[in-house]
Structure formats: structure tokens, C-alpha cells
Amino acid sequence: MYKKILVAVDGSVQSEQALDKAIQLAKLHGASLAIAHVVDIRNFYTQDYTPQSLYDETEKKAKQMLQEYKAKADDEGVKDVETLLSSGNPRNQLTGKLLAENDVDLLVTGSTGRNAFERMLIGSVAEACVRHASCDVVTVRSALT
Template sequence: MLQQYKNILVPIDGSFEAELAFKKAVEVAKRNKAAVHLLHVIDTRAFQNVSSFDSTMVEQITEKAKETVKGYVKTAKEAGLTEIDYSIEYGAPKAIIANDFPKKLGIDLVMIGATGLNAMERLLIGSVTEYVTRTAACDVLVVRTDLDNNPIKDVKKKK
């Protein structure tokens, strides 16, 4: 029997790798007649040590995230995907992507970029992708190539 996915989660952080994961997720969703759920997590831990914390900073980051994610939704719909939505969450990205959101929406596949934007966190405490692949209860596909299966490093060189 052929495995069919029904609910695909794609974490979006503005990175090139996340964009590739999104593009591949759209194609997988079309083949599987699945829904795609885009998720952008605003890491609130980044604001804990900001002494002059201003709520307008969070509002600006949220607006930028909405712009980015709405662009992805538009692209997916133009590509023929009908079931697509998005959410912007606040908190620790690892737990939300690996555990909270998959449980909440019945996710059966997470498609995630091999690396994201936060190199410092990757160095100090490990990547979000690594954590998700290790702890998620559903299948996780780590995207390392573009739609033509060219490795990301080769695609970046061409840019």
C-alpha cells in the first residue's frame, strides 16, 4: 500500500532552506491531495535579555512574518494547492515544531530545511532541524536539495 500524507507541516523562518522545503511540500501535497500548514515561530527567548523591550519590536517582527507567510500561501495557491493555511506562534521553536503543532493539527509529515537562519543557536545548543528529526512523533523529511534534486550548496553558488 502506498503511503499517503494528509497534513504536512512546513516551518518557515525566512531562510533559503525553508523556501526549498516549502516548494517541495507543495509538490508532495499536490500528489497526496494533502493540506499544507505553514508555521512561523517567533522565538520569544530572544527578547528575554533585551532591557529596553518594546512591544512594537514584536509587532514589527510579526508583521514581517505575516508578509512572508502570506507570500508563500499565494504562491501555493497559484501552483494549484487548495488546502493551505498558516500560523504564527510565539515561544521555543523546537518544541512547537516538533511536538505542539503536530499534535494540535494531526500532522503526519514535517518537511523542514536542513538549516535555518540561527547559526548561533545551532553552534550552542543544536539545530531546530536536528531536534525535530530526533523527537517528532511523525515522519520528518529534511530537505537538502531543490526541485531538480541539486544539492543546496550548488544552488546557492548559482545565485
């Protein structure tokens, strides 16, 4: 049985499907659920400059998305739901810091996300999670892929 499930979300349809699966699994196992989003700060850097207003707006939207997803999990009967917002490289944050700091024993991701071009060049976040996570990983296949 799983005790703590972390689901990675990015606002895509695929990550919403991963959230649905994570909710089902949390209810089945009586597990707590952490809904995580990583603001990919690599998108903000230009010659050692980060436009703070752009980052702040992105963070605000991410917090709103996480609260909507938390409300959905609460409404569907998950007993213990939290949100996690981090920044950095999603591959590193999800397979390292977020798993370690939150005692996660199951990571749920969508098979694809918002950045198809980057996935072609260096691999998907889901692939990195399967290869490097210290816990079990469920990758949710989308009907769209």
C-alpha cells in the same frame, strides 16, 4: 499517503526550498498544507522585559511572509493551504504544540536556517524535529549547505 503536511519556514533560502518540497508533496498526496513560522521570543527578552514594538514588528513581517508563501502554494495548485503563526522556542513549538494541535502526519524542514551560531551550540531546529516529532519528517538538503 499523507493527509496533512506542515512545513516550517523562517524566511531563509533553505526554508523556501523546504516550502517548495512541501508543495510538491502536498500535490502528490492530495494533502492539505500548513505553513508555519515560530517567532522565537527568546530573542526579545532582556532582564524580564520584552520590547512590545519590536515583537509587533517581527510578528507583522512574519504574517506578511506567511501570506506570500500561502499565495505561492495556492498558485502552484495546492488545494487546502493555511498559515500558522506561533511564538516561543521553535524546537518545542514545532515538535509539540503545532504537530499535536493540527493533526500533522508529515513535517518538512530545511536542513539549516537563519541561526547558524545557535545550531553550533545546541543543535538545529531540523535536528530537534527529527529526534522529537511524533510524525514522519522530511529534511530538505540545500545546495547551499
